[in-house]
Amino acid sequence: MSILINKNTIAICQGFTGSQATLHCSQSIEYGTKIVGGVTPGKAGQIHLDRPVFENVSEAIESTGADTSIIFVPAPYCKDSINDALDSGLKLVIVITEGIPTLDMLYLKAKADEMGVKIIGPNCPGVITPGEAKLGIMPVEIHKKGKVGIVSRSGTLTYEAVDQTTEIGLGQSSCVGIGGDPIPGSSFIDILKMFEEDSQTEGIVMVGEIGGTAEEEAAEYIQEKINKPVVSYIAGVSAPPGKRMGHAGAIISGGKGTAIDKFKALELAGVRIVKSPAEIGKAIFEELNS
């Protein structure tokens, strides 16, 4: 088992013929992921990476039976692409694109919820189930099939957590980047719920950061509903208020969204917190072997 994607996932890529999509889809295909085609409006009928290019998602689904999409379309056109994905009956839409306007995501998130479609991202590294499928931009070498589920708002911090859990011998069930934007398609809670239900996952690493209250909400959920051990690190204890720290969602505003508050909420919920990003692997190892 795993969550979100596995070796049976049939995926297409929107924005397929672009340079980033080409680079990352080649690696996904090489990893064994079933990427069966792509969508680039205006380029239908072409063959790219030995796979067909379609005008829109409906046509792609009709020909390939895809159930999942990974999107690399540039931000100004991304709303249309996500809309296309939602309207066509896919079950899962993974959005790598950074810089989508917040109001677009408000609209798309509400629509996806109504239609029962899962969006992962935007502004995220994607999803990987080691040994089975990769739909994202993460480096594959650091991953190892195993028992830790990782969920994170940051890309490179996810890689840190992956690397440490691999080195210590635990490996990962699935790794999900929910993205650094203020309105993510999926929240920590959505992913925690899946990890709790997944038999392969024995422990969970949750990497948060300053801004918003998603970690506080997750803390409450963990206390009530999660029985597996959870280790959490929150980035940005040293971040000043009022400054956007790279990610659109990483900002302390009106005194809300500090790392200290988040650590406190998680600790109260019984989560094992680590103050250093270098101690994630060790902490989850201890939790699973205690």
Next chain:
Amino acid sequence: MNLHEYQAKSLFKSYSLPISKSELIFSIDDIEKATTNLKAKEYVVKVQVHAGGRGKAGGVLLTKSPEEIREFCKKWLGKNLVTYQTDAKGQPVSCILLEECTDIEKELYLGLVIDRATRSIALIASPEGGVDIEKVVTNSPEKIFKVFLNSSNQIKEEEVDSLSKGLNLNNSQKSDFSLMLKNLINLFTEKDFSLIEINPLVIDREGQLKCLDGKINVDSNALYRQDLIKEMRDESQEDILELEASKWGLNYVTLDGSVGCMVNGAGLAMGTMDIIKLAGGFPANFLDVGGAVNKESVTEAFKIIISDSKVKSILINVFGGIVRCDVVAEGIISAIKDVGIKIPVVVRLKGNNSEIAKSLLEKSKLNIFTELDLSKAAKKAVELSE
């Protein structure tokens, strides 16, 4: 991106929201025309900077005398205003807003913000205006009234009713307020804002509602489709280094410490700052060089980091994923040579080809320390900064 009060008010005006009669003063020569045009009994004179706390810092004047207005403008134009929200240098004043003074009966608060928890636009109103709203939230939460818009971003009659009731508005004020809310929502959504704050929204002696201040934050991600708003950007209000960095696609934020950092990825960049602090030091900056770590981006990042004279050592932390570590190492070596970095540099390259990268850096004979372990790397950088 932030807007000035006068820019916010010009947008309020174009969305039929009530504001005071006003004039703008960019130079001493503008004063006479401004006062003649307004012909007010009494004036409010406000310096225009991107920071709150202007009143307490002496940046707001209430006067009947054109002579005092002249003195005030002479004092502030071209100078910096330091408030509790600015750094020690303050924000430069290049514009002053002159307004007809309003006889205030009551000060209220009205705000629109994207609420992340409910994933909707929240309208927040309070009868306790004119003060720091965070204090009202903490001290008298019963005086905060909120409405969360549905996904079509339209406000319902009963929601207008509940806010009006919270603000103790009479019937005629309520109908003005209702229209005002609709206009504000349109302004917010049509211009891609992330915050509008009217503090205070006042009821004047005639019983009319009026927006006496205006604070607006714009969603930077949406600027590509907001030409009018994009033109309102005032780069003089931004940190020079942060501005320079953004031109190179680098995310940079100035901090107070002495360990400069260069990292790929925003989360890891924050994590690196945290670990420097845990090692007993203080980060001098947040710097995310982004996914494409190459010679050009590393060179520019170095230039920006060392232009802060407080920096005594530099910690580079790159997780080589798609980019190979040996390529990053080569970029670092040639950038250090090009820029002429004199201070010690600690490099932690992890991931793809990190061993090759380590030996390249060691062979370079430059003032570089390599370390694979993040905690040890941070410790080393902190030691070298002392």
